[in-house]
Amino acid sequence: MLDFSHVNLLAVMLAAAASFIFGGLWYGLFSQQWMQAAGITLEQIKSSKGPVLAPYIKAYLAELVMAFVLASVIWHLAGSDVSTIGTGMMTGALIWVGFVMSSLVVNHGFQGANSSLTLIDGGHWLGVLLTQGAVLGWLGMN
Numbered sequence: 001m002l003d004f005s006h007v008n009l010l011a012v013m014l015a016a017a018a019s020f021i022f023g024g025l026w027y028g029l030f031s032q033q034w035m036q037a038a039g040i041t042l043e044q045i046k047s048s049k050g051p052v053l054a055p056y057i058k059a060y061l062a063e064l065v066m067a068f069v070l071a072s073v074i075w076h077l078a079g080s081d082v083s084t085i086g087t088g089m090m091t092g093a094l095i096w097v098g099f100v101m102s103s104l105v106v107n108h109g110f111q112g113a114n115s116s117l118t119l120i121d122g123g124h125w126l127g128v129l130l131t132q133g134a135v136l137g138w139l140g141m142n
Contacts, residue, residue, distance in 0.1 A: 011139035015067040015132040037117035088137025092129030
């Protein structure tokens with residue numbers, strides 16, 4: 001039976017915030033390469049309809065869910081006795097390679113996306129999960 005009572009909600013919120021900041025830095029660093037790989041221009045981004053903050057809010061909420069699930073996986077696999085930065089990062093890396101990157105490779109492959117897009121987006125999600133794993137492992141489960 002799944003037990004979520006041991007999830008440290010403060011650690012989850014901090015992990016989501018840290019990974020959101022990482023994403024801003026990542027895509028700030030690779031913004032030009034990402035736009036080129038995605039086949040979009042800055043003008044297209046600026047002229048898109050909808051609230052400007054909406055994608056950022058969605059990203060933070062998604063990373064909040066991701067951090068909660070990662071904390072739950074760490075707890076169910078390792079328990080509180082083995083909650084370390086290394087355990088958190090290793091769990092994040094395994095989740096990334098097993099679910100995130102494999103999904104990106106398939107989706108981008110069928111979409112005909114540039115392989116650079118897969119590497120940039122995949123690197124982002126690896127950084128997100130490593131950051132979240134480090135924060136969760138450092139702060140513990142409860």
